[in-house]
Amino acid sequence: QSVLTQPPSASGTPGQRVIISCSGSTSNIGSNFVHWYQQLPGTAPKLLIYRNDLRPSGVPDRFSGSKSGTSASLAISGLRSEDEADYYCATWDDSLSVVFGGGTKLTVL
Amino acid sequence: EVQLLESGGALVQPGGSLRLSCTASGFTFSTYFMNWVRQAPGKGLEWVSVISGNGGRTYYAASVRGRFTTSRDNSKNTMYLQMSSLGAEDTAVYYCAKGISSIVAVPDAYWGQGTLVTVSS
Numbered sequence: 001q002s003v004l005t006q007p008p009s010a011s012g013t014p015g016q017r018v019i020i021s022c023s024g025s026t027s028n029i030g031s032n033f034v035h036w037y038q039q040l041p042g043t044a045p046k047l048l049i050y051r052n053d054l055r056p057s058g059v060p061d062r063f064s065g066s067k068s069g070t071s072a073s074l075a076i077s078g079l080r081s082e083d084e085a086d087y088y089c090a091t092w093d094d095s096l097s098v099v100f101g102g103g104t105k106l107t108v109l
Numbered sequence: 110e111v112q113l114l115e116s117g118g119a120l121v122q123p124g125g126s127l128r129l130s131c132t133a134s135g136f137t138f139s140t141y142f143m144n145w146v147r148q149a150p151g152k153g154l155e156w157v158s159v160i161s162g163n164g165g166r167t168y169y170a171a172s173v174r175g176r177f178t179t180s181r182d183n184s185k186n187t188m189y190l191q192m193s194s195l196g197a198e199d200t201a202v203y204y205c206a207k208g209i210s211s212i213v214a215v216p217d218a219y220w221g222q223g224t225l226v227t228v229s230s
């Protein structure tokens with residue numbers, strides 16, 4: 001049982017916009033930045049979004065993040081087949097730990 | 110170029126011990142938090158521990174607290190994870206990951222390739 005709650009799966013067709021949610025509490029998302037990672041099969045995670053809504057260099061602007069209260073969202077617009085991957089949210093928890101969401105498997109139909 | 114290279118993964122018997130290493134290059138190692146994150150086969154990411162840049166602060170997930178110890182040697186740009194009382198639930202790929210900054214511990218863009226720890230008799 002993960003501290004941050006994500007839907008286990010999401011899907012969309014090429015070109016669509018998909019949103020993945022991440023729900024937490026006042027001790028984690030409510031008081032700290034949220035970060036998002038993409039993990040392709042057999043590879044290490046890749047940082048997609050940091051500090052709620054910032055993109056590292058090289059990440060397409062099709063990926064965007066937002067946060068409101070104790071929830072955060074990752075939006076992927078113009079969905080492409082190569083976006084098929086697992087997506088994780090993460091943040092610091094005031095109990096002195098890093099917490100991850102359980103992950104969302106994105107399928108491009 | 111930032112690089113992180115884990116080593117030390119192995120097959121170990123239940124109740125045994127193992128030490129993992131993570132050697133870093135391409136950044137000022139002593140400045141950053143460093144994390145261990147693991148992923149059991151077919152499962153999601155699980156944060157294990159984090160250590161501050163000077164090694165003075167370490168934090169652990171409840172699942173490993175008291176069994177795992179994270180340390181670092183900044184003169185060697187290397188972080189360690191000493192694991193003991195290993196059980197089947199510790200079987201996973203273990204990643205080291207650089208923290209976002211000297212203040213923000215959460216992993217950033219730089220992760221190692223992972224090292225596999227298998228606990229089995």
